[in-house]
Amino acid sequence: MDVEMSPHGSIRVEAVRKTFSKRDKPALAGVDLRVGSGRVCALLGANGAGKTTLVRILTTLTGMDSGTVRVNGWDVDRDPARVRASIGVVGQYAALDEVLSARENLELFARLIGLSRTSARSRAATLLEQAGLSEHGGQKVSGFSGGMRRRLDLMTSMITSPAVLLIDEPTTGLDPIARRTIWNMVRSLVDEGTTVLLTTQYLEEADELADDVVILREGSVVATGTPSDLKALVGEPRMELREPTLEDVYLHLHQGGDAA
Numbered sequence: 001m002d003v004e005m006s007p008h009g010s011i012r013v014e015a016v017r018k019t020f021s022k023r024d025k026p027a028l029a030g031v032d033l034r035v036g037s038g039r040v041c042a043l044l045g046a047n048g049a050g051k052t053t054l055v056r057i058l059t060t061l062t063g064m065d066s067g068t069v070r071v072n073g074w075d076v077d078r079d080p081a082r083v084r085a086s087i088g089v090v091g092q093y094a095a096l097d098e099v100l101s102a103r104e105n106l107e108l109f110a111r112l113i114g115l116s117r118t119s120a121r122s123r124a125a126t127l128l129e130q131a132g133l134s135e136h137g138g139q140k141v142s143g144f145s146g147g148m149r150r151r152l153d154l155m156t157s158m159i160t161s162p163a164v165l166l167i168d169e170p171t172t173g174l175d176p177i178a179r180r181t182i183w184n185m186v187r188s189l190v191d192e193g194t195t196v197l198l199t200t201q202y203l204e205e206a207d208e209l210a211d212d213v214v215i216l217r218e219g220s221v222v223a224t225g226t227p228s229d230l231k232a233l234v235g236e237p238r239m240e241l242r243e244p245t246l247e248d249v250y251l252h253l254h255q256g257g258d259a260a
């Protein structure tokens with residue numbers, strides 16, 4: 001079967017417009033975007049660019065004014081239930097229950113989507129191990145760091161191994177080491193064949209993870225290409241002209257250090 005032609009694991013966004021209020025500029029002013037099966041697309045944009053709005057439309061949580069969106073071949077307007085059943089979503093803000101332990105959170109999500117008690121338990125154990133959180137499985141999420149939450153959040157959306165995973169700002173607010181851990185988790189999902197659309201405010205993150213980058217600005221796509229295309233556009237980084245970042249400091253302190 002021609003993988004390129006299969007709608008399974010693909011995303012097609014055509015001429016999507018979304019306005020929240022008549023007085024304001026549209027949040028999305030006619031957006032086109034395609035993600036092929038097994039690829040990683042980074043939607044790169046500043047605060048308010050429209051990233052979360054587009055992700056919410058893809059998840060069927062928000063309606064659009066006009067345009068067409070297909071996820072896994074299903075139309076979000078005509079087959080919203082099928083779209084929802086075929087995707088995993090990691091929101092910008094964690095959707096975890098604070099008073100439950102990490103393991104209980106995973107088991108709860110697994111039970112909610114219909115796994116038996118035994119299957120839920122074994123799936124939770126596997127995912128905790130993949131996220132490097134086995135030792136913290138019994139700990140309440142309220143005591144988790146931002147990086148641990150993000151990892152657990154990613155795992156809750158992987159309970160059913162969806163063909164398409166949507167991740168809204170996977171690493172915003174995390175320290176460089178936690179970011180690398182998340183990046184590695186996303187990479188292993190991609191190795192298993194998951195198609196990923198992620199949003200980010202960091203060129204570096206797009207460069208690390210994405211096959212294709214789409215730059216969104218004030219609701220419009222202003223550039224698309226591979227990370228190298230876009231870096232060529234920006235020009236070679238001039239190290240001596242750049243302010244050192246927290247990341248540089250960490251790299252010096254943690255050369256070869258394990259991400260945990």
Ligand SMILES: Nc1ncnc2c1ncn2[C@@H]1O[C@H](COP(=O)(O)OP(=O)(O)OP(=O)(O)O)[C@@H](O)[C@H]1O
Binds near residue numbers: 046047049050051201
């Ligand atoms: N529920 C809403 N009601 C009214 N306006 C909204 C709503 N959601 C988003 N907007 C507006 O739509 C625009 C795009 O917002 P969106 O949240 O999609 O941006 P974003 O790229 O995700 O930004 P951030 O990086 O801050 O998360 C913004 O101008 C925002 O104020």
Ligand SMILES: [Mg+2]
Binds near residue numbers: 052092
């Ligand atoms: Mg957002």
